[in-house]
Amino acid sequence: MKSITALFLLFCFLVPSALAQLKFAFYGPSCHRAGSIISTVVANSFRRDPSITAALLRMQFHDCFVTGCDASLLIDPRPGRPSEKSTGPNASVRGYEIIDEAKRQLERVCPGIVSCADIVALATRDAIKLAGGPSFLIKTGRRDGLRSNPADVNLPGPTIPVSASIQAFAALGMSVNDMVTLIGGGHSVGSIHCSLFQDRLNDPSMDRSLNAQLRNTCRAPNDPSVFLDQKTPFVVDNAIFGEMQRQRAIMRIDQNLALDGATRGIVSSFAQSNSLFRQRFAQAMEKMGTIRVLTGRAGEIRSNCRAFNNGR
Helix, strand or coil: CCCCCCCCCCCCCECHHHHCCCECCCCCCCCCCHHHHHHHHHHHHHHHCCCHHHHHHHHHHHHHHHHCCCCHHHCCCECCECCHHHCHHHHHCCCHHHHHHHHHHHHHHCCCCCCHHHHHHHHHHHHHHHCCCCCCCCCECCEECCCCCHHHCCCCCCCCCHHHHHHHHHHCCCCHHHHHHHHHHHCCCCEEEHHHCHHHHCCCCCCHHHHHHHHHHHCCCCCCEEECCCCCCCCCCCHHHHHHHCCCCCCHHHHHHCCCCCCHHHHHHHHHCHHHHHHHHHHHHHHHCCECCECCCCCECCCCCCCCCCCC
């Protein structure tokens, strides 16, 4: 079982002028096969390993919530030049090989056209659908960033208070509803290491049978991992919100969403309606994918997603 820790957040703002330059079918005239190439790569990967949905969701979150959706997370560290990729919780992000393969095929068909940032956004969207989540259109036209600095990474962990989480999302131009949707939806797939939810194991309010089950699993050596959603761990759906209501959330932030007055009603509405959750999750993912994007002549279109074009 592969690990997913917290899918979190910090500073950046939506840039309306940049947002206006994103558009549907951006690659229609220049690389009309872009979408189908990425979809095929993701589908092939999903057949081998359905946990890639969790991996790609986490990748996009960790990229967008630092300096914006600019693929800065994808840059490999070099001797004397560390990058976001090897810093803190980013060190366990996975799925880069999927982006690499899509980029390799795209460069062969239409070199220098499709950005790594758009590949991440499209691949994540496709993986969500394959995992039973909503199908939705996203605007493209993002360009790749020219900076990847570990000093920019400030990703709070799984025990962040709801109030602090609300403030962090608000700084990104996102609402409380967006926050609940993205946290719950992101955690509806994937897993987490036992060392990251010890506080929940010591919480007497946690469902007793689940607590006993988790304690038994976590006694094993090498810091085992468990599913974040114990009901439908490979499906992007609303099941995790019902788990939150029954004190069966694994992460502290997830459980607190069902307890805090500012978010409890949203959790309840999603727990009651998967169709509502699907609609809001699609909207929130589209919105998140526009955070501080680079467009026009800003940034670059990398030929290799792991390195800046100038080799620095």
